[in-house]
Amino acid sequence: MWDYLLIGQGLAGALLAYLLRTDGHKVAVLDDAQPRGATRVAAGLINPVTGRHFVKSWRIDELLPFARSTYRALESELGVPLYHERTIIRALHSIEEENNWLGRCADPGYRAYISDEAGLGAYGDWIVPPHGFGAVKGGAQVEVGTLINKYREVLESEGCLFRESIDYTKLILTDDGVRYGNIQARQLVFCEGHWTRENPFFQSLPLIGDKGEIFIVRFPAGVQFDTILKHRVFIVPLADSSYWIGSNYDSRFESDAPTEQGRGWLEQNLRRTLTCPFEVLAHRAAIRPTVRDRRPLLGRHPQHAQLAIFNGLGAKGASLGPFWARHFADYLQEKTTLDPMVDIGRFSGWR
Ligand SMILES: Cc1cc2nc3c(=O)[nH]c(=O)nc-3n(C[C@H](O)[C@H](O)[C@H](O)COP(=O)(O)OP(=O)(O)OC[C@H]3O[C@@H](n4cnc5c(N)ncnc54)[C@H](O)[C@@H]3O)c2cc1C
Known part of the structure; x- marks a missing residue:
């Protein structure tokens, strides 16, 4: 039994x-x-501050330390790295977004999670310039x-x-x-x-489901990023020098398969983010188990x-x-x- x-x-x-x-x-x-x-x-990102108004994720102060200790314990048990602490560079697309961001930077409750001192690193040479940048701190990428x-x-x-x-x-x-x-x-x-x-x-x-489509891409030799960027899409470096690109949200999906529409959305938004060419290695889709x-x-x-x-x-x-x-x-x-x-x-x- x-x-x-x-x-x-x-x-x-x-x-x-x-x-x-x-x-x-x-x-x-x-x-x-x-x-x-x-x-x-999934990319397995833990992003403590999300949305256009840069709001802290629900109960993130409790969730984050718990996630860290659980994934660390699993790393020891499984003998593989799983939990990588990451900063996320966040593009700001308008004066309104920048003002919201600066407001959050002044809020002591957000001090652990955001900063207006964002370095673009290698993205500086290849990015479609938005209005401004910030940095989300304290997040992580989990190899789920x-x-x-x-x-x-x-x-x-x-x-x-x-x-x-x-x-x-x-x-x-x-x-x-x-x-x-x-x-x-x-x-x-x-x-x-x-x-x-x-x-x-x-x-x-009331489990609705929210479909998301993603690309795994490769950039040309000499184009290499080691930080996560949230611009029109997320760009997430993976261990094998490829990158995870995503994702859209579609709650009116007809199937869980990748679509031409999803491919078009990803291509268009990646081109609106980076100026370098990219090669699509994989196009995948799945449905998030989202509740009303x-x-x-x-x-x-x-x-x-x-x-x-x-x-x-x-x-x-x-x-x-x-x-x-x-x-x-x-x-x-x-x-x-x-x-x-x-x-x-x-x-x-x-x-
Ligand atoms: C495109 C995309 C990007 C995402 N990015 C992130 C991210 O960056 N960060 C983040 O935190 N979350 C992200 N998510 C959400 C995250 O993936 C989900 O919250 C999480 O993976 C859900 O896990 P789950 O075990 O509930 O479901 P699933 O991972 O779907 O697992 C369900 C399992 O049950 C099995 N199963 C189902 N029915 C049966 C059955 N009848 N009999 C036997 N086996 C069955 C399936 O084969 C599967 O193995 C993303 C999701 C998507 C789609």
């Missing part, structure tokens, strides 16, 4: 499995490794794809990973948990990202307590994941009650 059966091993499932196993539980994970899983396409791949190897080597899609019709709810084929567990947790919209137990939750109120989805099913959900990490899984996985692991072990802001009970019919 397993203590927990997790369905899905993107960032949400990987972090929850890691924390429950660290707490001493027997955890089985069933995952079909969809190539268009959000974690496989590496994390889930490496953690998958650990689970597999210990016989805890089942490579398959769940067939919901074969899931049997029992008095002491669930049974799925030969797997029996006391508690099942769905961590299926946007595919939860196909899950008969949780599909009526932009908060995570945590909780047990109101009628079937042996079924639970950990989802809704939206566009900010790298920063939200560790903190809310810890909170949910504590809740599942009856060590705490759920924060009402993330409890699925906040939606009518889910209490």
Whole structure:
């Protein structure tokens, strides 16, 4: 008998499995490794100050130290670098944006996160000049794809990973948990990202999904950047000298596949950012598991307590994941009650 059966091993499932196993539980994970899983396409940025009004991300003061310590612990366990502290150069496109930025620089609550002393570094030679620049400090780039791949190897080597899609019709709810084929567990947790919209137990939750398309590009010899730039698009240096370029937000998508429209958007915005040519090595797409109120989805099913959900990490899984996985692991072990802001009970019919 397993203590927990997790369905899905993107960032949400990987972090929850890691924390429950660290707490001493027997955890089985069933995952079909969809190539268009959000974690496989994401840049893994933690950006503490976002939007046109440069507002601190929700609860970032609590999330950031927690994310750092969790990813550092995972680095030790997996033996690979995962967490890189990064400054993000932020282009300012108008006087209004510059004024908003300077206002934030004067706010003591933002001192740890922003600065008006931005050096452009190598971008100086290749950039379409915007109105001005600032620097977002205290952020990070998390190698979330590496994390889930490496953690998958650990689970597999210990016989805890089942490579398959769940067939919901074969899931049997029992008095002491669930049974799925030969797997029996006391508690099942769905961590299926946007595919939860196909899950008969949780599909009526308001998980909308927001599609994003990205490029992996190469620049010509002699053009090299070592800092993240947020101009019309994000430019994120990767370990192999290629760059992650993204991303748009599309909540009215028809499929999870890359589109010509997405390609056009990326090409146009990259040309409006840099003056050098680029070669597109890959064009990819995925759907962010975004919730109507932009908060995570945590909780047990109101009628079937042996079924639970950990989802809704939206566009900010790298920063939200560790903190809310810890909170949910504590809740599942009856060590705490759920924060009402993330409890699925906040939606009518889910209490
Ligand atoms: C283009 C793009 C850019 C992004 N950039 C960032 C960023 O810079 N910073 C950031 O913090 N966040 C970013 N995100 C968001 C981030 O990727 C997500 O918040 C996070 O990865 C969600 O993780 P998840 O585990 O919930 O979902 P997923 O990563 O989608 O994982 C779900 C897993 O469940 C499996 N699965 C689903 N259904 C089943 C089933 N029925 N049976 C078996 N297995 C199943 C899938 O195969 C998959 O492995 C980005 C997202 C996108 C799309």
